[in-house]
Amino acid sequence: MKLTVIGLGQCGSRVADHFARLNLKARSERKATIAPVVLAMNTDQADLTGLRYIRNDYKHRILIGLRQTLGHGVGKINELGAQLAREDGDKLMDSIKNEPQFYETHAFLVIAGAGGGTGSGALPVIARMIKERHINKPIYALAVLPFEHEESSEDRSVYNTAICLKSIYEIADAVFLADNQRYVRKDASLVNNIEKINRQIVEPFYDLMCAGEITKGKGVGSRTVDGGDIIASLEGWTSFGVGRTELPSFRFPWEIRKKTFREKAVESFRGTQALDSTLSELSVACDPASAARALYVIAGPANEVNVDMAKSVSDYIKELAPTAMIRGGDFPGEKHFIDITLMFSQLDTVPRVRNYYEKATTWASEHKEQVAEVKRKLDILAEAGKDLPTLS
Numbered sequence: 001m002k003l004t005v006i007g008l009g010q011c012g013s014r015v016a017d018h019f020a021r022l023n024l025k026a027r028s029e030r031k032a033t034i035a036p037v038v039l040a041m042n043t044d045q046a047d048l049t050g051l052r053y054i055r056n057d058y059k060h061r062i063l064i065g066l067r068q069t070l071g072h073g074v075g076k077i078n079e080l081g082a083q084l085a086r087e088d089g090d091k092l093m094d095s096i097k098n099e100p101q102f103y104e105t106h107a108f109l110v111i112a113g114a115g116g117g118t119g120s121g122a123l124p125v126i127a128r129m130i131k132e133r134h135i136n137k138p139i140y141a142l143a144v145l146p147f148e149h150e151e152s153s154e155d156r157s158v159y160n161t162a163i164c165l166k167s168i169y170e171i172a173d174a175v176f177l178a179d180n181q182r183y184v185r186k187d188a189s190l191v192n193n194i195e196k197i198n199r200q201i202v203e204p205f206y207d208l209m210c211a212g213e214i215t216k217g218k219g220v221g222s223r224t225v226d227g228g229d230i231i232a233s234l235e236g237w238t239s240f241g242v243g244r245t246e247l248p249s250f251r252f253p254w255e256i257r258k259k260t261f262r263e264k265a266v267e268s269f270r271g272t273q274a275l276d277s278t279l280s281e282l283s284v285a286c287d288p289a290s291a292a293r294a295l296y297v298i299a300g301p302a303n304e305v306n307v308d309m310a311k312s313v314s315d316y317i318k319e320l321a322p323t324a325m326i327r328g329g330d331f332p333g334e335k336h337f338i339d340i341t342l343m344f345s346q347l348d349t350v351p352r353v354r355n356y357y358e359k360a361t362t363w364a365s366e367h368k369e370q371v372a373e374v375k376r377k378l379d380i381l382a383e384a385g386k387d388l389p390t391l392s
């Protein structure tokens with residue numbers, strides 16, 4: 001599957017930058033193109049300059065709201081982020097239209113940190129603009145949830161997250177949730193290593209997107225997952241992850257050819273072992289039983305990934321998500337590993353989301369004045385410019 005990827009704000013742009021990296025990796029390792037169009041939009045000039053893989057010109061790194069923010073961001077005021085995206089979003093729409101490879105892409109992925117200002121506010125606005133202009137392509141959002149320490153020290157980030165999630169859920173075809181705190185829970189040093197978290201956030205998309213793009217030769221799995229499967233498997237709140245199990249590094253040739261029934265059992269066990277690790281890597285805590293759809297890709301050397309393994313993996317997923325419609329396939333991935341990518345979609349309950357909604361409702365009722373004040377300031381700004389002509 002090929003995506004048009006758009007990063008908004010600091011977090012969104014940096015995660016999008018990693019999709020640009022994955023695209024280069026896919027091209028060199030697998031001769032597949034998975035993200036031919038990657039764009040970033042921000043109110044912060046320094047952040048845009050710091051990106052590494054997204055093309056370094058004004059059509060790919062789009063600065064908005066320069067007049068209002070002087071290139072320094074919106075300081076967590078997501079109403080302002082939304083307003084600037086509304087005013088300057090056409091720049092992004094033009095860039096999309098002018099990308100020759102845009103027409104090859106199957107869907108959009110729009111990314112932002114839900115707790116910030118620019119990305120959080122721009123996410124639903126940009127998603128709606130895209131939806132109105134490109135009705136034939138699904139639009140997916142990837143919302144990054146704040147760290148616990150941000151939630152406890154900055155109420156505003158909880159409020160922003162709730163507003164952003166509620167708004168984007170109504171517009172996007174599916175919303176991937178990536179909880180920053182989940183990545184830290186497993187490895188506390190990651191708080192200071194956002195770069196590593198970003199790598200982990202994008203990793204589960206790699207095999208999944210490659211799977212349908214490699215259509216010839218050795219790289220083709222026995223049952224492939226293509227763009228159509230992915231689109232049919234994604235809706236609403238979505239949790240995702242990838243986990244792996246290592247294969248024994250050396251085996252005699254006769255060990256590979258002749259397998260005892262015991263070895264055969266171990267082999268399919270490896271699939272469920274990888275799946276266990278995937279489950280612990282899911283991007284947001286969820287109850288799989290509440291998923292209406294599930295999608296998986298098993299990647300590994302062709303002589304290891306077989307029908308038995310596929311069956312044991314899909315049986316396991318069926319146990320976890322008994323009412324879900326499950327789609328899956330395999331893909332000859334790396335030599336020494338079995339990697340299982342998994343997405344639980346159309347989740348009807350996500351405790352984190354509910355928690356944001358509840359906390360933000362309380363916050364808004366306790367800070368009515370603050371909320372009104374922001375609105376008042378925005379109105380003053382709009383009023384000040386109302387007699388100026390615009391160029392579009």
Ligand SMILES: Nc1nc2c(ncn2[C@@H]2O[C@H](COP(=O)(O)OP(=O)(O)OP(=O)(O)O)[C@@H](O)[C@H]2O)c(=O)[nH]1
Pocket residue numbers: 008009010011012014015043044072073074075076077112113114115116117118119120144145146147150157180194195197198
């Ligand atoms: N995973 C990850 N989270 C990030 C990154 N940068 C910021 N965040 C998180 O995103 C939220 C803040 O959003 P930002 O993207 O920094 O804000 P912004 O959209 O640039 O908006 P303003 O700076 O307020 O104009 C916080 O919850 C951060 O923890 C990143 O590169 N990766």
Ligand SMILES: [Mg+2]
Pocket residue numbers: 009010044047073074116118
């Ligand atoms: Mg910023």
